[in-house]
Amino acid sequence: MNVDTNAVIQRLVDDCLPVRRLPPTWALALAWIAIALASVAIVVYFASPRGDLADKAGELRFLIEQGAALATSVTAAIAAFMMVVPGHSRAVAALPVPPLAVWLASLGQGCTSNWLVHGAEGFSIEPDWICFPAIVVVGAVPALAMVLMLRRGAPLTPHLTMALGGLAAAAIGNFGLRLFHPQDASLMVLVWQFGTVAALSVLAGSIGRQVFSWQQIMPARVRASGVG
Amino acid sequence: MDDAEERQVRLAGLMRAAQDGDKAAYRELLREILPLLRRVLRARLRFLQPADIEDLVQDTLLSVHAVRATYDPARPFLPWLMAIARNRVADNARRFGRRVVNEAALKSWMVTFSAAETNMISESYGDPEAMHAAIQGLPRGQREAVELVKLREMSLRQASEVSGMSVAALKVSVHRAMKTLRGVMVKGK
Numbered sequence: 219m220n221v222d223t224n225a226v227i228q229r230l231v232d233d234c235l236p237v238r239r240l241p242p243t244w245a246l247a248l249a250w251i252a253i254a255l256a257s258v259a260i261v262v263y264f265a266s267p268r269g270d271l272a273d274k275a276g277e278l279r280f281l282i283e284q285g286a287a288l289a290t291s292v293t294a295a296i297a298a299f300m301m302v303v304p305g306h307s308r309a310v311a312a313l314p315v316p317p318l319a320v321w322l323a324s325l326g327q328g329c330t331s332n333w334l335v336h337g338a339e340g341f342s343i344e345p346d347w348i349c350f351p352a353i354v355v356v357g358a359v360p361a362l363a364m365v366l367m368l369r370r371g372a373p374l375t376p377h378l379t380m381a382l383g384g385l386a387a388a389a390i391g392n393f394g395l396r397l398f399h400p401q402d403a404s405l406m407v408l409v410w411q412f413g414t415v416a417a418l419s420v421l422a423g424s425i426g427r428q429v430f431s432w433q434q435i436m437p438a439r440v441r442a443s444g445v446g
Numbered sequence: 447m448d449d450a451e452e453r454q455v456r457l458a459g460l461m462r463a464a465q466d467g468d469k470a471a472y473r474e475l476l477r478e479i480l481p482l483l484r485r486v487l488r489a490r491l492r493f494l495q496p497a498d499i500e501d502l503v504q505d506t507l508l509s510v511h512a513v514r515a516t517y518d519p520a521r522p523f524l525p526w527l528m529a530i531a532r533n534r535v536a537d538n539a540r541r542f543g544r545r546v547v548n549e550a551a552l553k554s555w556m557v558t559f560s561a562a563e564t565n566m567i568s569e570s571y572g573d574p575e576a577m578h579a580a581i582q583g584l585p586r587g588q589r590e591a592v593e594l595v596k597l598r599e600m601s602l603r604q605a606s607e608v609s610g611m612s613v614a615a616l617k618v619s620v621h622r623a624m625k626t627l628r629g630v631m632v633k634g635k
Contacts, residue, residue, distance in 0.1 A: 232469075371516050
């Protein structure tokens with residue numbers, strides 16, 4: 219770099235314009251959830267809610283899994299927003315683990331019950347490729363909103379942050395999918411739906427640095443003047 | 447309120463003012479955190495040159511500037527600043543690490559292959575007296591060509607001007623002389 223640090227400070231001071239403070243994490247999370255739920259509601263409306271939705275609403279397993287998916291989404295979003303504020307512990311990344319564990323446990327318990335009741339027949343996997351594009355479509359607007367909101371923060375852990383953001387969007391996408399896609403067999407949900415959520419989270423995490431890095435947010439004017 | 451707390455409150459106040467566009471407060475803040483950053487980075491990265499530390503300090507200042515909107519005035523300032531500094535150190539450690547590895551690799555290029563003959567500093571010409579005798583035994587034209595082109599390291603054009611021989615004749619003479627010398631020296635081993 220070899221530029222005098224006092225000159226750097228002077229350039230930064232010259233570039234010191236008023237900035238809009240990042241809202242508190244809870245406010246960001248609330249705003250994102252509102253956007254995500256609204257977008258999911260629109261997609262579910264146009265895709266036509268499943269015919270047995272009223273019956274399903276009284277089914278404990280369905281409620282637990284949908285509740286866990288929604289809670290995973292909300293906690294992942296909170297964790298992602300906390301990760302972009304310097305000074306928070308990285309341990310907050312574990313926030314979605316409890317609801318994720320409940321979700322997995324419910325699906326696992328469903329698989330075991332099917333195995334005990336129906337034997338090998340209850341354990342068959344059929345192709346259900348629609349899950350992947352459907353979750354992507356339902357989660358697209360929440361994902362876009364998440365990226366735009368995260369980019370206002372600091373890219374301290376781009377891969378982890380984007381993985382959490384991806385998990386939040388994919389989990390709410392799965393939540394929406396089950397409102398119009400009548401597939402409730404635990405093994406099928408585990409493989410095709412939970413599998414898609416996991417794959418999308420990993421994919422989002424892998425492109426973390428491309429979407430969100432220091433280089434992208436460094437002050438352009440200051441860089442242009444020869445620093446950085 | 448002790449000094450540390452007072453300092454936290456003052457820095458938080460300066461940063462809040464800087465977020466609102468107060469240049470004087472921002473200058474004061476950056477000047478106050480500058481020695482602190484230098485001290486912390488120097489303590490963490492003792493193996494780096496002072497110029498590298500200064501690069502890192504500047505990088506941290508740029509990062510602070512880029513994400514100053516993420517500071518919440520209700521929270522203490524220094525943990526926020528140090529989180530950024532730690533992150534920039536971790537990011538840049540890879541860059542410095544790569545450079546150190548490259549520098550080490552350059553040092554080790556002195557030995558390129560394990561075979562001894564590939565690692566001789568200078569070529570060996572064998573017995574210099576035998577070589578001298580062999581040159582003296584060459585026909586006059588070839589001897590003159592070798593002396594001018596090989597021993598005095600003249601270009602063919604210069605050697606041509608000195609000897610009066612054509613460039614083509616010099617090339618042929620040097621070629622024949624080298625062939626003869628190689629044969630004599632190999633036979634003499």
